[in-house]
Amino acid sequence: MTDTIETGRRLCRCDKGEVVDYRETPDHGWASGQWKREYSRIECPECDAKYLLSGKGFVLRSDWEARDREQRAVWEKEREFLKSPPVAAVFERLAKRMDEQPSVAAIHRLLSHHGLTHESLNTFRKKWSGGEDWARWHGDSYLLGRLREIGAISKEKHPEIVAEMDRLKALHDAAKRQLPLL
Numbered sequence: 001m002t003d004t005i006e007t008g009r010r011l012c013r014c015d016k017g018e019v020v021d022y023r024e025t026p027d028h029g030w031a032s033g034q035w036k037r038e039y040s041r042i043e044c045p046e047c048d049a050k051y052l053l054s055g056k057g058f059v060l061r062s063d064w065e066a067r068d069r070e071q072r073a074v075w076e077k078e079r080e081f082l083k084s085p086p087v088a089a090v091f092e093r094l095a096k097r098m099d100e101q102p103s104v105a106a107i108h109r110l111l112s113h114h115g116l117t118h119e120s121l122n123t124f125r126k127k128w129s130g131g132e133d134w135a136r137w138h139g140d141s142y143l144l145g146r147l148r149e150i151g152a153i154s155k156e157k158h159p160e161i162v163a164e165m166d167r168l169k170a171l172h173d174a175a176k177r178q179l180p181l182l
Ligand SMILES: [Zn+2]
Pocket: 012, 013, 014, 015, 016, 017, 018, 044, 045, 046, 047, 048
């Protein structure tokens, strides 16, 4: 059970309703001060339909929804890119390179050396089930970025992968932009 108290109140954007701040705490005394939750609510049907709260200001719901759609579209493109033949080929080569190592310890050493795993040898060994499996579980944008940093992916060897990575990064950054505060 919780107690909710009102901690503040101010006019909404159209001045016909209000934005109300609340603080929620457990209703048993012994836990007081342990946790609290603070939130604000637009208590005006008109403004609530049009705006969302962001910090002490408002953003347009339509702006927020547009950015949300844009972000989802970028994630979808990233997922497709990771499954595309050129990227799949890079992951396959990596898997093959791992499987060619003489021992699991050698694979662990190789990956650790390039910062591609931070697990202890023991943990790594317990989970190891082949290069293909490893690449399937770890084959994400982060791994691609690391492979580029260590030179396993380069503009010279993989121009289309690098170009697409840069294009996706720009889309990703654009989709993370701050919304205009009203
Ligand atoms: Zn209002």
